[in-house]
Amino acid sequence: MKRIYMDYAATTPVDPRVLKAMLPYFSKKFGNTMSLHSFGQEAKKALEEAREKVAKLMNAKSGKVIFTGSATEANNFALKGIAFANREKGKHIIVSAIEHHCILEAAHWLEAQGFEVTYLPVDRYGLVDPGKVEEAIRKDTILVSIMHANNEIGTIEPIEEIGKICKQKGVYFHTDAAQSYGKIPVDVEKMNVDLLTASAHKMYGPKGVGALFVADSVKIEPLLHGGGHEFGLRSSTVNVAGIVGFGVAAEIAKKEMKSEAQRLTKLRDKLIKGVLKIERSYLNGHPTKRLPNNANFRFDFIEGESLVTFLDMKGIAASTGSACSSESLQPSHVLLAIGLKPHEAHGSLRLSLGRWTKKEEVDYVLEVLPKIVEKLREISPYKGKW
Amino acid sequence: MKQSLPYSKQIIEHFKKPRNMGRIKSPDAIGEAGNLVCGDVMRLYLKIGKNKKGEKIIKDIRFETFGCIVAIANSSMLTTMVKGKTLEEVMKIKKEDLIKKLGKPLPPIKIHCSILALDALHEALYNYYLKEKLTMPEELKREHERIQKTLGEIEQKHKEFVEMEKKGLS
Numbered sequence: 249m250k251r252i253y254m255d256y257a258a259t260t261p262v263d264p265r266v267l268k269a270m271l272p273y274f275s276k277k278f279g280n281t282m283s284l285h286s287f288g289q290e291a292k293k294a295l296e297e298a299r300e301k302v303a304k305l306m307n308a309k310s311g312k313v314i315f316t317g318s319a320t321e322a323n324n325f326a327l328k329g330i331a332f333a334n335r336e337k338g339k340h341i342i343v344s345a346i347e348h349h350c351i352l353e354a355a356h357w358l359e360a361q362g363f364e365v366t367y368l369p370v371d372r373y374g375l376v377d378p379g380k381v382e383e384a385i386r387k388d389t390i391l392v393s394i395m396h397a398n399n400e401i402g403t404i405e406p407i408e409e410i411g412k413i414c415k416q417k418g419v420y421f422h423t424d425a426a427q428s429y430g431k432i433p434v435d436v437e438k439m440n441v442d443l444l445t446a447s448a449h450k451m452y453g454p455k456g457v458g459a460l461f462v463a464d465s466v467k468i469e470p471l472l473h474g475g476g477h478e479f480g481l482r483s484s485t486v487n488v489a490g491i492v493g494f495g496v497a498a499e500i501a502k503k504e505m506k507s508e509a510q511r512l513t514k515l516r517d518k519l520i521k522g523v524l525k526i527e528r529s530y531l532n533g534h535p536t537k538r539l540p541n542n543a544n545f546r547f548d549f550i551e552g553e554s555l556v557t558f559l560d561m562k563g564i565a566a567s568t569g570s571a572c573s574s575e576s577l578q579p580s581h582v583l584l585a586i587g588l589k590p591h592e593a594h595g596s597l598r599l600s601l602g603r604w605t606k607k608e609e610v611d612y613v614l615e616v617l618p619k620i621v622e623k624l625r626e627i628s629p630y631k632g633k634w
Numbered sequence: 635m636k637q638s639l640p641y642s643k644q645i646i647e648h649f650k651k652p653r654n655m656g657r658i659k660s661p662d663a664i665g666e667a668g669n670l671v672c673g674d675v676m677r678l679y680l681k682i683g684k685n686k687k688g689e690k691i692i693k694d695i696r697f698e699t700f701g702c703i704v705a706i707a708n709s710s711m712l713t714t715m716v717k718g719k720t721l722e723e724v725m726k727i728k729k730e731d732l733i734k735k736l737g738k739p740l741p742p743i744k745i746h747c748s749i750l751a752l753d754a755l756h757e758a759l760y761n762y763y764l765k766e767k768l769t770m771p772e773e774l775k776r777e778h779e780r781i782q783k784t785l786g787e788i789e790q791k792h793k794e795f796v797e798m799e800k801k802g803l804s
Contacts, residue, residue, distance in 0.1 A: 551673055553703060
Protein backbone atom coordinates (compact mmCIF):
# COMPACT_ATOMS: atom_id res chain seq x y z
CA MET A 249 0.00 0.00 0.00
CA LYS A 250 1.01 3.58 -0.66
CA ARG A 251 2.29 5.41 2.40
CA ILE A 252 1.82 9.15 2.36
CA TYR A 253 3.34 11.35 5.00
CA MET A 254 1.29 14.46 5.66
CA ASP A 255 2.52 15.22 9.14
CA TYR A 256 5.61 17.32 8.42
CA ALA A 257 4.60 19.71 11.20
CA ALA A 258 5.17 16.89 13.68
CA THR A 259 8.60 16.05 12.34
CA THR A 260 10.45 15.74 9.05
CA PRO A 261 12.79 13.13 7.66
CA VAL A 262 16.46 14.05 7.62
CA ASP A 263 17.41 15.24 4.15
CA PRO A 264 19.93 12.83 2.60
CA ARG A 265 22.33 15.75 2.06
CA VAL A 266 22.08 16.55 5.77
CA LEU A 267 22.67 12.96 6.77
CA LYS A 268 25.71 12.69 4.53
CA ALA A 269 27.25 15.75 6.15
CA MET A 270 26.54 14.41 9.64
CA LEU A 271 27.93 10.90 9.29
CA PRO A 272 31.68 11.60 9.64
CA TYR A 273 31.02 13.30 12.97
CA PHE A 274 29.85 10.10 14.61
CA SER A 275 33.03 8.13 14.13
CA LYS A 276 35.92 9.74 12.26
CA LYS A 277 35.53 13.29 13.52
CA PHE A 278 34.25 12.42 16.95
CA GLY A 279 36.27 14.93 18.96
CA ASN A 280 35.06 16.96 21.93
CA THR A 281 34.81 20.65 21.04
CA MET A 282 36.50 21.54 24.34
CA SER A 283 39.65 19.49 23.63
CA LEU A 284 42.80 21.31 22.66
CA HIS A 285 44.10 18.65 20.27
CA SER A 286 43.38 18.38 16.57
CA PHE A 287 40.35 16.11 17.11
CA GLY A 288 38.81 18.73 19.34
CA GLN A 289 39.66 21.57 17.01
CA GLU A 290 38.13 19.73 14.08
CA ALA A 291 34.88 19.39 16.03
CA LYS A 292 35.03 22.98 17.24
CA LYS A 293 35.46 24.23 13.69
CA ALA A 294 32.45 22.22 12.53
CA LEU A 295 30.40 23.61 15.42
CA GLU A 296 31.23 27.21 14.59
CA GLU A 297 30.57 26.71 10.88
CA ALA A 298 27.16 25.28 11.69
CA ARG A 299 26.47 28.16 14.05
CA GLU A 300 27.19 30.59 11.25
CA LYS A 301 24.83 28.80 8.86
CA VAL A 302 22.02 28.68 11.40
CA ALA A 303 22.58 32.36 12.24
CA LYS A 304 22.58 33.33 8.57
CA LEU A 305 19.15 31.85 7.96
CA MET A 306 17.75 34.14 10.67
CA ASN A 307 19.91 37.09 9.62
CA ALA A 308 21.58 37.26 13.02
CA LYS A 309 24.58 39.52 12.44
CA SER A 310 25.31 40.01 16.10
CA GLY A 311 24.18 38.22 19.23
CA LYS A 312 24.60 34.53 19.91
CA VAL A 313 23.06 31.39 18.53
CA ILE A 314 23.10 28.88 21.38
CA PHE A 315 22.54 25.26 20.47
CA THR A 316 20.24 23.27 22.73
CA GLY A 317 18.87 19.75 22.85
CA SER A 318 15.47 20.72 21.48
CA ALA A 319 13.16 23.63 20.77
CA THR A 320 11.43 22.77 24.04
CA GLU A 321 14.70 23.34 25.85
CA ALA A 322 15.27 26.59 23.95
CA ASN A 323 11.81 27.85 24.92
CA ASN A 324 12.28 26.85 28.55
CA PHE A 325 15.68 28.50 28.51
CA ALA A 326 14.19 31.73 27.12
CA LEU A 327 11.37 31.98 29.63
CA LYS A 328 13.10 30.76 32.76
CA GLY A 329 16.48 32.26 31.85
CA ILE A 330 14.96 35.71 31.34
CA ALA A 331 12.72 35.42 34.38
CA PHE A 332 15.53 34.57 36.75
CA ALA A 333 18.04 37.04 35.32
CA ASN A 334 15.59 39.94 35.42
CA ARG A 335 13.42 39.36 38.47
CA GLU A 336 14.82 42.47 40.12
CA LYS A 337 13.28 44.43 37.27
CA GLY A 338 9.89 42.77 37.36
CA LYS A 339 7.88 39.59 37.64
CA HIS A 340 5.44 39.88 34.78
CA ILE A 341 5.52 37.82 31.57
CA ILE A 342 3.16 37.90 28.60
CA VAL A 343 2.50 34.93 26.32
CA SER A 344 -0.32 34.06 23.94
CA ALA A 345 -2.97 31.46 24.67
CA ILE A 346 -1.95 29.40 21.65
CA GLU A 347 1.73 28.91 22.42
CA HIS A 348 3.21 25.44 22.29
CA HIS A 349 2.87 23.46 25.52
CA CYS A 350 6.54 23.98 26.33
CA ILE A 351 5.95 27.73 26.59
CA LEU A 352 2.65 27.41 28.45
CA GLU A 353 3.94 24.82 30.90
CA ALA A 354 7.12 26.81 31.53
CA ALA A 355 4.90 29.86 32.16
CA HIS A 356 2.72 27.88 34.58
CA TRP A 357 5.81 26.73 36.42
CA LEU A 358 7.07 30.29 36.66
CA GLU A 359 3.70 31.29 38.12
CA ALA A 360 4.28 28.73 40.84
CA GLN A 361 7.65 30.41 41.48
CA GLY A 362 5.98 33.76 42.09
CA PHE A 363 5.96 35.25 38.59
CA GLU A 364 2.80 36.62 37.02
CA VAL A 365 1.76 35.59 33.54
CA THR A 366 -0.79 37.13 31.19
CA TYR A 367 -2.17 34.76 28.58
CA LEU A 368 -3.28 36.85 25.62
CA PRO A 369 -6.36 35.72 23.70
CA VAL A 370 -6.37 35.39 19.92
CA ASP A 371 -9.04 36.07 17.33
CA ARG A 372 -10.90 33.37 15.44
CA TYR A 373 -8.01 32.94 13.03
CA GLY A 374 -5.52 32.59 15.84
CA LEU A 375 -4.04 36.06 15.40
CA VAL A 376 -2.63 37.99 18.34
CA ASP A 377 -3.64 41.65 18.30
CA PRO A 378 -0.49 43.80 18.74
CA GLY A 379 -2.66 46.45 20.38
CA LYS A 380 -3.56 43.94 23.08
CA VAL A 381 0.11 43.22 23.64
CA GLU A 382 0.69 46.92 24.16
CA GLU A 383 -2.20 47.14 26.61
CA ALA A 384 -0.94 44.14 28.56
CA ILE A 385 2.58 45.46 29.02
CA ARG A 386 3.09 46.78 32.56
CA LYS A 387 5.92 48.55 34.29
CA ASP A 388 7.10 45.25 35.72
CA THR A 389 6.83 43.27 32.46
CA ILE A 390 10.13 41.62 31.65
CA LEU A 391 9.29 39.42 28.69
CA VAL A 392 6.78 38.99 25.88
CA SER A 393 6.81 35.63 24.11
CA ILE A 394 4.61 35.17 21.05
CA MET A 395 5.14 32.36 18.57
CA HIS A 396 6.01 33.16 14.96
CA ALA A 397 3.72 30.53 13.44
CA ASN A 398 1.34 28.20 15.18
CA ASN A 399 2.11 24.50 15.04
CA GLU A 400 -1.51 23.36 14.79
CA ILE A 401 -3.34 25.86 12.63
CA GLY A 402 -0.33 27.43 10.89
CA THR A 403 -1.33 31.04 11.57
CA ILE A 404 1.56 33.48 11.16
CA GLU A 405 1.58 36.15 13.85
CA PRO A 406 2.37 39.86 13.29
CA ILE A 407 5.76 39.47 14.93
CA GLU A 408 7.33 42.56 13.39
CA GLU A 409 4.66 44.83 14.86
CA ILE A 410 4.67 43.16 18.26
CA GLY A 411 8.46 43.40 18.26
CA LYS A 412 8.30 47.10 17.55
CA ILE A 413 5.98 47.65 20.50
CA CYS A 414 8.24 45.67 22.83
CA LYS A 415 11.25 47.61 21.64
CA GLN A 416 9.52 50.93 22.34
CA LYS A 417 8.49 49.74 25.79
CA GLY A 418 11.92 48.32 26.59
CA VAL A 419 10.64 44.77 27.14
CA TYR A 420 12.45 41.67 25.90
CA PHE A 421 10.68 39.94 23.06
CA HIS A 422 10.99 36.22 22.35
CA THR A 423 9.44 34.33 19.49
CA ASP A 424 9.16 30.58 19.09
CA ALA A 425 9.96 30.03 15.42
CA ALA A 426 10.16 26.24 15.61
CA GLN A 427 7.49 25.87 12.91
CA SER A 428 8.53 28.75 10.67
CA TYR A 429 12.33 28.68 10.65
CA GLY A 430 13.40 27.18 7.35
CA LYS A 431 9.94 27.49 5.82
CA ILE A 432 9.34 31.22 5.62
CA PRO A 433 11.75 34.14 6.01
CA VAL A 434 12.92 34.62 9.59
CA ASP A 435 14.90 37.78 10.24
CA VAL A 436 15.71 38.68 13.83
CA GLU A 437 16.46 42.29 12.90
CA LYS A 438 13.39 42.94 10.82
CA MET A 439 11.20 41.12 13.32
CA ASN A 440 12.60 43.15 16.24
CA VAL A 441 13.18 40.07 18.38
CA ASP A 442 15.65 39.71 21.20
CA LEU A 443 15.31 35.95 21.44
CA LEU A 444 14.23 33.35 18.90
CA THR A 445 13.78 29.60 19.08
CA ALA A 446 14.51 27.31 16.14
CA SER A 447 14.32 23.56 15.70
CA ALA A 448 16.30 21.24 13.43
CA HIS A 449 13.91 18.32 13.06
CA LYS A 450 11.10 20.47 11.68
CA MET A 451 13.25 21.48 8.71
CA TYR A 452 14.91 18.24 7.58
CA GLY A 453 17.63 18.25 10.22
CA PRO A 454 17.98 15.65 12.97
CA LYS A 455 15.97 15.36 16.17
CA GLY A 456 17.65 16.38 19.40
CA VAL A 457 18.90 19.77 18.21
CA GLY A 458 17.39 23.19 18.76
CA ALA A 459 18.76 26.68 19.03
CA LEU A 460 18.06 29.88 20.87
CA PHE A 461 19.17 33.17 19.40
CA VAL A 462 19.98 35.70 22.11
CA ALA A 463 20.71 39.33 21.26
CA ASP A 464 23.78 40.90 22.84
CA SER A 465 21.74 43.21 25.05
CA VAL A 466 19.82 40.38 26.73
CA LYS A 467 20.44 39.37 30.32
CA ILE A 468 19.77 35.65 30.66
CA GLU A 469 20.60 32.91 33.16
CA PRO A 470 21.58 29.44 31.95
CA LEU A 471 19.47 26.39 32.79
CA LEU A 472 22.44 24.04 32.69
CA HIS A 473 25.60 24.78 34.63
CA GLY A 474 28.83 22.91 34.04
CA GLY A 475 31.79 23.08 31.72
CA GLY A 476 30.88 26.43 30.23
CA HIS A 477 29.94 25.34 26.71
CA GLU A 478 27.98 27.64 24.41
CA PHE A 479 29.30 30.90 25.87
CA GLY A 480 28.69 29.58 29.36
CA LEU A 481 24.97 29.56 28.69
CA ARG A 482 24.38 25.89 27.97
CA SER A 483 26.85 23.47 29.45
CA SER A 484 26.84 19.98 27.95
CA THR A 485 29.22 18.18 25.67
CA VAL A 486 28.30 19.48 22.25
CA ASN A 487 26.19 17.30 19.94
CA VAL A 488 28.49 17.98 17.00
CA ALA A 489 26.94 15.59 14.48
CA GLY A 490 23.43 16.87 15.16
CA ILE A 491 24.51 20.49 15.01
CA VAL A 492 26.40 19.94 11.76
CA GLY A 493 23.14 18.51 10.41
CA PHE A 494 21.22 21.55 11.60
CA GLY A 495 23.74 23.80 9.83
CA VAL A 496 23.44 21.99 6.52
CA ALA A 497 19.66 21.92 6.82
CA ALA A 498 19.70 25.70 7.31
CA GLU A 499 22.00 26.12 4.33
CA ILE A 500 19.69 24.08 2.10
CA ALA A 501 16.62 25.95 3.36
CA LYS A 502 18.25 29.27 2.57
CA LYS A 503 18.84 28.18 -1.01
CA GLU A 504 15.53 26.47 -1.64
CA MET A 505 13.05 28.28 0.59
CA LYS A 506 11.58 30.65 -1.94
CA SER A 507 10.75 28.13 -4.64
CA GLU A 508 9.74 25.47 -2.11
CA ALA A 509 7.36 27.83 -0.31
CA GLN A 510 5.72 28.66 -3.62
CA ARG A 511 5.39 25.01 -4.55
CA LEU A 512 3.92 24.07 -1.17
CA THR A 513 1.53 27.01 -1.11
CA LYS A 514 0.08 25.81 -4.41
CA LEU A 515 -0.30 22.26 -3.13
CA ARG A 516 -1.75 23.50 0.16
CA ASP A 517 -4.34 25.64 -1.57
CA LYS A 518 -5.29 22.79 -3.86
CA LEU A 519 -5.74 20.61 -0.80
CA ILE A 520 -7.80 23.21 1.04
CA LYS A 521 -10.01 23.89 -1.94
CA GLY A 522 -10.60 20.18 -2.45
CA VAL A 523 -11.31 19.33 1.17
CA LEU A 524 -13.71 22.23 1.67
CA LYS A 525 -15.93 20.68 -1.00
CA ILE A 526 -16.93 18.21 1.71
CA GLU A 527 -20.19 19.31 3.28
CA ARG A 528 -19.90 20.98 6.67
CA SER A 529 -16.13 21.10 6.60
CA TYR A 530 -14.24 24.18 7.71
CA LEU A 531 -10.73 25.57 7.58
CA ASN A 532 -9.08 26.29 10.92
CA GLY A 533 -6.65 29.19 10.98
CA HIS A 534 -6.15 32.10 8.63
CA PRO A 535 -6.83 31.68 4.89
CA THR A 536 -3.67 33.51 3.79
CA LYS A 537 -1.57 34.36 6.85
CA ARG A 538 -0.59 30.75 7.28
CA LEU A 539 2.44 28.52 6.82
CA PRO A 540 2.82 27.33 3.21
CA ASN A 541 2.70 23.71 4.34
CA ASN A 542 -0.17 23.77 6.84
CA ALA A 543 -3.81 22.87 6.31
CA ASN A 544 -6.09 22.34 9.28
CA PHE A 545 -9.75 21.42 9.00
CA ARG A 546 -12.66 20.42 11.08
CA PHE A 547 -15.59 18.29 10.10
CA ASP A 548 -18.92 18.39 11.88
CA PHE A 549 -20.26 15.22 13.52
CA ILE A 550 -17.11 13.14 13.52
CA GLU A 551 -14.23 12.59 15.86
CA GLY A 552 -10.62 13.23 14.91
CA GLU A 553 -8.89 10.15 16.25
CA SER A 554 -11.17 7.87 14.27
CA LEU A 555 -10.56 10.00 11.22
CA VAL A 556 -6.79 9.86 11.64
CA THR A 557 -6.95 6.10 12.20
CA PHE A 558 -8.95 5.49 9.04
CA LEU A 559 -6.57 7.71 7.09
CA ASP A 560 -3.67 5.71 8.50
CA MET A 561 -5.33 2.52 7.31
CA LYS A 562 -5.34 4.08 3.85
CA GLY A 563 -1.66 4.91 4.22
CA ILE A 564 -2.06 8.60 5.02
CA ALA A 565 -0.30 9.97 8.10
CA ALA A 566 -2.07 12.98 9.62
CA SER A 567 -2.85 14.37 13.06
CA THR A 568 -5.73 15.76 15.09
CA GLY A 569 -6.43 18.08 18.01
CA SER A 570 -9.13 15.81 19.36
CA ALA A 571 -9.22 15.14 23.09
CA CYS A 572 -9.18 11.44 22.38
CA SER A 573 -5.64 11.73 21.13
CA SER A 574 -4.40 13.60 24.17
CA GLU A 575 -3.43 12.39 27.59
CA SER A 576 -5.60 14.96 29.30
CA LEU A 577 -8.81 14.22 27.36
CA GLN A 578 -9.05 17.94 26.77
CA PRO A 579 -9.20 19.00 23.15
CA SER A 580 -6.47 21.21 21.74
CA HIS A 581 -6.04 24.50 23.63
CA VAL A 582 -5.35 26.19 20.30
CA LEU A 583 -8.68 25.18 18.80
CA LEU A 584 -10.52 26.21 21.97
CA ALA A 585 -8.68 29.55 21.96
CA ILE A 586 -9.90 30.34 18.43
CA GLY A 587 -13.41 29.86 19.75
CA LEU A 588 -14.28 26.31 18.79
CA LYS A 589 -16.59 24.33 21.07
CA PRO A 590 -15.08 21.12 22.43
CA HIS A 591 -17.18 18.95 20.11
CA GLU A 592 -16.01 21.02 17.15
CA ALA A 593 -12.40 20.74 18.21
CA HIS A 594 -12.79 16.95 18.41
CA GLY A 595 -13.36 16.84 14.66
CA SER A 596 -10.15 18.51 13.63
CA LEU A 597 -7.58 17.27 11.16
CA ARG A 598 -4.14 18.67 10.42
CA LEU A 599 -2.47 17.85 7.14
CA SER A 600 1.03 19.29 6.83
CA LEU A 601 3.08 19.06 3.67
CA GLY A 602 6.79 19.01 3.04
CA ARG A 603 9.77 18.61 0.79
CA TRP A 604 8.68 15.25 -0.61
CA THR A 605 4.96 15.92 -0.95
CA LYS A 606 3.80 15.42 -4.52
CA LYS A 607 0.71 16.58 -6.32
CA GLU A 608 -0.37 12.95 -6.76
CA GLU A 609 -0.37 12.54 -3.00
CA VAL A 610 -2.65 15.52 -2.54
CA ASP A 611 -4.93 14.02 -5.21
CA TYR A 612 -4.97 10.70 -3.36
CA VAL A 613 -5.93 12.39 -0.09
CA LEU A 614 -8.70 14.27 -1.85
CA GLU A 615 -9.99 10.99 -3.21
CA VAL A 616 -9.86 9.08 0.07
CA LEU A 617 -10.77 11.68 2.71
CA PRO A 618 -14.38 12.44 1.64
CA LYS A 619 -15.24 8.74 1.75
CA ILE A 620 -13.86 8.35 5.25
CA VAL A 621 -15.70 11.43 6.50
CA GLU A 622 -18.90 10.02 5.02
CA LYS A 623 -18.36 6.64 6.62
CA LEU A 624 -17.74 8.15 10.06
CA ARG A 625 -20.80 10.33 9.73
CA GLU A 626 -22.82 7.19 9.08
CA ILE A 627 -21.61 5.80 12.40
CA SER A 628 -22.18 9.10 14.23
CA PRO A 629 -25.36 9.77 16.21
CA TYR A 630 -25.19 13.35 14.95
CA LYS A 631 -26.49 13.68 11.47
CA GLY A 632 -27.20 17.11 10.11
CA LYS A 633 -27.30 18.74 13.53
CA TRP A 634 -25.53 18.62 16.85
CA MET B 635 -1.36 -1.69 7.31
CA LYS B 636 1.68 -1.54 9.52
CA GLN B 637 0.84 -2.50 13.07
CA SER B 638 1.56 0.90 14.52
CA LEU B 639 -1.62 1.34 16.52
CA PRO B 640 -1.60 0.35 20.17
CA TYR B 641 -4.79 -1.65 19.71
CA SER B 642 -5.60 -5.32 19.41
CA LYS B 643 -6.61 -7.10 16.22
CA GLN B 644 -10.15 -7.40 17.56
CA ILE B 645 -10.46 -3.65 18.02
CA ILE B 646 -9.06 -2.85 14.59
CA GLU B 647 -11.33 -5.44 13.02
CA HIS B 648 -14.50 -4.06 14.62
CA PHE B 649 -13.42 -0.51 13.88
CA LYS B 650 -12.89 -1.28 10.20
CA LYS B 651 -16.15 -3.16 9.85
CA PRO B 652 -18.54 -2.06 12.56
CA ARG B 653 -21.40 -4.53 13.15
CA ASN B 654 -24.99 -3.46 13.82
CA MET B 655 -24.30 0.13 12.97
CA GLY B 656 -27.13 2.61 12.48
CA ARG B 657 -30.61 3.17 13.84
CA ILE B 658 -33.75 1.12 14.47
CA LYS B 659 -36.82 2.86 13.12
CA SER B 660 -39.20 2.37 16.02
CA PRO B 661 -37.04 1.09 18.83
CA ASP B 662 -38.39 -0.21 22.11
CA ALA B 663 -35.71 1.71 23.94
CA ILE B 664 -32.81 4.07 23.39
CA GLY B 665 -29.83 4.51 25.68
CA GLU B 666 -27.21 7.19 25.52
CA ALA B 667 -23.91 7.55 27.31
CA GLY B 668 -20.94 9.83 27.17
CA ASN B 669 -20.51 13.47 26.63
CA LEU B 670 -19.51 15.63 23.70
CA VAL B 671 -17.07 17.47 25.90
CA CYS B 672 -14.82 14.48 26.43
CA GLY B 673 -15.34 13.42 22.87
CA ASP B 674 -17.34 10.20 23.04
CA VAL B 675 -21.06 9.86 22.68
CA MET B 676 -22.80 6.56 22.15
CA ARG B 677 -26.41 5.82 21.36
CA LEU B 678 -27.89 2.33 21.43
CA TYR B 679 -31.25 1.34 19.93
CA LEU B 680 -33.02 -1.80 21.18
CA LYS B 681 -35.79 -3.94 19.82
CA ILE B 682 -37.05 -6.35 22.47
CA GLY B 683 -38.60 -9.71 21.58
CA LYS B 684 -39.26 -13.07 23.18
CA ASN B 685 -37.57 -16.45 22.80
CA LYS B 686 -39.30 -19.82 22.64
CA LYS B 687 -39.38 -20.02 26.43
CA GLY B 688 -41.17 -16.70 26.51
CA GLU B 689 -38.21 -14.87 28.02
CA LYS B 690 -37.50 -11.34 26.87
CA ILE B 691 -34.53 -11.08 24.57
CA ILE B 692 -32.68 -8.40 22.65
CA LYS B 693 -34.10 -9.08 19.23
CA ASP B 694 -32.21 -6.35 17.49
CA ILE B 695 -29.65 -3.79 18.49
CA ARG B 696 -28.02 -0.91 16.62
CA PHE B 697 -25.53 1.70 17.62
CA GLU B 698 -24.33 5.13 16.67
CA THR B 699 -21.08 6.46 18.07
CA PHE B 700 -19.25 9.75 17.95
CA GLY B 701 -15.85 8.90 19.20
CA CYS B 702 -12.45 7.39 18.88
CA ILE B 703 -11.45 4.02 17.55
CA VAL B 704 -11.91 2.24 20.88
CA ALA B 705 -15.35 3.74 21.37
CA ILE B 706 -16.51 2.67 17.93
CA ALA B 707 -14.96 -0.80 18.10
CA ASN B 708 -16.44 -1.33 21.52
CA SER B 709 -19.94 -0.36 20.54
CA SER B 710 -19.75 -2.81 17.68
CA MET B 711 -18.30 -5.56 19.87
CA LEU B 712 -20.96 -5.15 22.55
CA THR B 713 -23.82 -5.37 20.06
CA THR B 714 -22.51 -8.73 18.85
CA MET B 715 -22.25 -9.93 22.45
CA VAL B 716 -25.84 -9.15 23.41
CA LYS B 717 -27.87 -9.72 20.27
CA GLY B 718 -30.28 -12.63 20.84
CA LYS B 719 -29.49 -12.88 24.55
CA THR B 720 -32.12 -12.66 27.27
CA LEU B 721 -32.26 -9.46 29.27
CA GLU B 722 -31.20 -11.42 32.33
CA GLU B 723 -28.08 -12.70 30.59
CA VAL B 724 -27.30 -9.29 29.21
CA MET B 725 -27.42 -7.68 32.62
CA LYS B 726 -24.77 -10.09 33.84
CA ILE B 727 -22.18 -8.74 31.40
CA LYS B 728 -19.51 -6.89 33.32
CA LYS B 729 -17.11 -4.30 32.00
CA GLU B 730 -14.30 -6.79 32.60
CA ASP B 731 -15.96 -9.21 30.17
CA LEU B 732 -16.04 -6.54 27.51
CA ILE B 733 -12.45 -5.42 28.10
CA LYS B 734 -11.32 -9.04 27.94
CA LYS B 735 -13.04 -9.46 24.59
CA LEU B 736 -11.10 -6.53 23.24
CA GLY B 737 -7.83 -8.43 23.38
CA LYS B 738 -4.64 -6.93 24.70
CA PRO B 739 -4.87 -4.36 27.49
CA LEU B 740 -5.98 -0.89 26.53
CA PRO B 741 -3.93 2.21 27.30
CA PRO B 742 -5.29 3.43 30.68
CA ILE B 743 -6.57 6.63 29.10
CA LYS B 744 -8.83 4.57 26.86
CA ILE B 745 -10.53 2.52 29.55
CA HIS B 746 -13.35 5.02 29.92
CA CYS B 747 -14.12 4.83 26.18
CA SER B 748 -14.51 1.10 26.47
CA ILE B 749 -16.93 1.26 29.38
CA LEU B 750 -19.16 3.71 27.58
CA ALA B 751 -20.83 1.08 25.42
CA LEU B 752 -21.93 -0.86 28.45
CA ASP B 753 -23.21 2.32 30.05
CA ALA B 754 -25.32 3.03 26.98
CA LEU B 755 -26.71 -0.50 27.11
CA HIS B 756 -27.64 -0.16 30.77
CA GLU B 757 -29.28 3.18 30.05
CA ALA B 758 -31.30 1.62 27.24
CA LEU B 759 -32.44 -1.22 29.48
CA TYR B 760 -33.26 1.23 32.25
CA ASN B 761 -35.38 3.25 29.84
CA TYR B 762 -37.07 0.07 28.65
CA TYR B 763 -38.04 -1.03 32.17
CA LEU B 764 -39.23 2.47 32.90
CA LYS B 765 -41.32 2.73 29.76
CA GLU B 766 -42.86 -0.72 30.17
CA LYS B 767 -43.51 -0.02 33.85
CA LEU B 768 -41.72 -3.22 34.83
CA THR B 769 -40.15 -3.78 38.21
CA MET B 770 -36.81 -2.07 37.95
CA PRO B 771 -33.90 -4.38 38.81
CA GLU B 772 -31.89 -2.88 41.64
CA GLU B 773 -28.59 -3.05 39.72
CA LEU B 774 -30.04 -1.15 36.76
CA LYS B 775 -31.21 1.61 39.05
CA ARG B 776 -27.79 1.80 40.65
CA GLU B 777 -26.09 1.86 37.26
CA HIS B 778 -28.40 4.59 36.03
CA GLU B 779 -27.63 6.74 39.04
CA ARG B 780 -23.91 6.18 38.66
CA ILE B 781 -23.96 7.04 34.95
CA GLN B 782 -25.94 10.21 35.50
CA LYS B 783 -23.63 11.22 38.31
CA THR B 784 -20.52 10.76 36.14
CA LEU B 785 -22.15 12.77 33.41
CA GLY B 786 -22.75 15.59 35.85
CA GLU B 787 -19.16 15.39 37.01
CA ILE B 788 -17.80 15.62 33.46
CA GLU B 789 -19.95 18.66 32.81
CA GLN B 790 -18.80 20.24 36.05
CA LYS B 791 -15.18 19.47 35.26
CA HIS B 792 -15.53 21.00 31.86
CA LYS B 793 -17.20 24.11 33.26
CA GLU B 794 -14.33 24.53 35.68
CA PHE B 795 -11.83 24.02 32.87
CA VAL B 796 -13.49 26.66 30.71
CA GLU B 797 -13.64 29.11 33.59
CA MET B 798 -10.01 28.49 34.36
CA GLU B 799 -9.09 29.16 30.73
CA LYS B 800 -11.16 32.34 30.72
CA LYS B 801 -9.53 33.50 33.91
CA GLY B 802 -6.15 32.76 32.44
CA LEU B 803 -6.98 34.82 29.39
CA SER B 804 -8.29 37.89 31.13
